[in-house]
Amino acid sequence: MVGERRINGHLLARLVGSAIEGRPYYLALGRAVSGLVLDGRVPTFTRLPAERDLAAALGVSRNTVTAAYSWLRENGFLDSRQGAGSWTVLPDGGAGSGVLMPRTDSIDLGVAAPAAVDGIQSAARLAVDQLAAHVGGIGYSPRGLPELRHAIARRYVERGLPTAPEQIFVTGGAMHAVALLMDLLTEPGDSLLVESPTYPNALDAARRLEARVRTVGVTPSGWDMDHVLDAFLRIKPALAYLIPDFQNPTGVLMDDDERAAVVAGARRAGTALIVDEGVAELAIDSGDLPAPLAAHDSDGRVFTVGSAAKTFWGGLRIGWVRTTPPMVERLSAARHRLDLSSSLLDQLTVTHLLADTLRIRAERSRQLRRNRDALVTALREQLPDWEFTRPSGGLVLWAGLPRAAASALGEAAARHGVHLAPGPLFGTDGTLERRVRLSYAQPPEVLAEGVDRLARAWAEARSRPDRPRAGLYG
Structure with missing residues (x-):
């Protein structure tokens, strides 16, 4: 698998361009690349461009890219072999994927399955x-x-x-x-x-x-x-x-x-x-x-x-x-x-x-708008540091966490009677640890209670010591 996936300097430069924030530049570049790996936008075992190629694409010195690659290696996001180049990996081998199944013993924010329509x-x-x-x-x-x-x-x-x-x-x-x-x-x-x-x-x-x-x-x-x-x-x-x-x-x-x-x-x-x-x-x-x-x-x-x-x-x-x-x-x-x-x-x-599709679509739209807006309101009140874009349709909201702890949050949420879908379920190789998927198929009152419990679970997950990579984003 190593070496089969490649990304050229021009494309990687464009992907990290808007994500590079702060100084020193090499550290900002390293963090931007690791963020792309964690979010699954650059898959694991992808061969990165040669240092000189990425430096040319970014318009920076080769020493800057060398320092960024060294930081990625030191923090477990890059592996290298003499003569074979460098490729992306995950610290500690990544998180497990788990299984996305309905739960009846908790408030289910994980499975996107709405109730039957009238008719x-x-x-x-x-x-x-x-x-x-x-x-x-x-x-x-x-x-x-x-x-x-x-x-x-x-x-x-x-x-x-x-x-x-x-x-x-x-x-x-x-x-x-x-x-x-x-x-x-x-x-x-x-x-x-x-x-x-x-x-x-x-x-x-x-x-x-x-x-x-x-x-x-x-x-x-x-x-x-x-x-x-x-x-x-x-x-x-x-x-x-x-x-x-x-x-x-x-x-x-x-x-x-x-x-x-x-x-x-x-x-x-x-x-x-x-x-x-x-x-x-x-x-x-x-x-x-x-x-x-x-x-x-x-x-x-x-x-x-x-x-x-x-x-x-x-x-x-x-x-x-x-x-x-x-x-x-x-x-x-x-x-x-x-x-x-x-x-x-x-x-x-x-x-x-x-x-009867037109009537049913209108009914579903009213129901889902009510549910979605209830979930959005509860998240903004209870978890204001989470980031998300309000979806214009569908059944789910993709929330961004302040740090890479989706799997830990899933475990804590289960203890608080909430079922959610951690980001790694939707990616490969343990990526997407900074994301969770929340379904708004449930009624507003259930969603409000679910987010209240979720906020307590997040407080518990945050109180635990960071895994080595989580500290990069805290």
């Missing part, structure tokens, strides 16, 4: 009434029920993306869709590009397939398009997995120009794109939403994954892929290794709910 029961009753038309058959629909495929295609058309029912493949949830696509589109050893941070279950799926996972950073202000396009050009991944709509966990939204640039970059690199639209319907603030990323696709390389779980209810295990008709046939053949069909009742229920 679930009536839609389910209508689905039961329709069973008479289906019970004469075997009950399997490997591609999905025709009426559901029509309803999903119609919703894409309403969003500005021409789609035929033959382009829809129904799955048993979004992760079922992602896993099937990764299996079909990659071979062991292929490079697979993901965002950092990203959805941990997708990372796990890529690792199970023995893909070579490569990352490109996403910040609370969005994607660095130069970095993204450089990654396509340099890595030429077989596949990329992206979340352009209220990205999980940062909550940022990719604009139309960025979407067009991503598709163009993928086309030049020969890369297929899995686009996760699990929360694309969950806008909170008013304003026009960008067209689906697939609207910029002209050669069938974009595979759009949707789901009923976040919009309607997690108990409805229905997802789908929008792709080309030939790929629908390949997916149908491939699914037999895992299952034969999605639940008939769930498919019928989702068909009825999709007919």
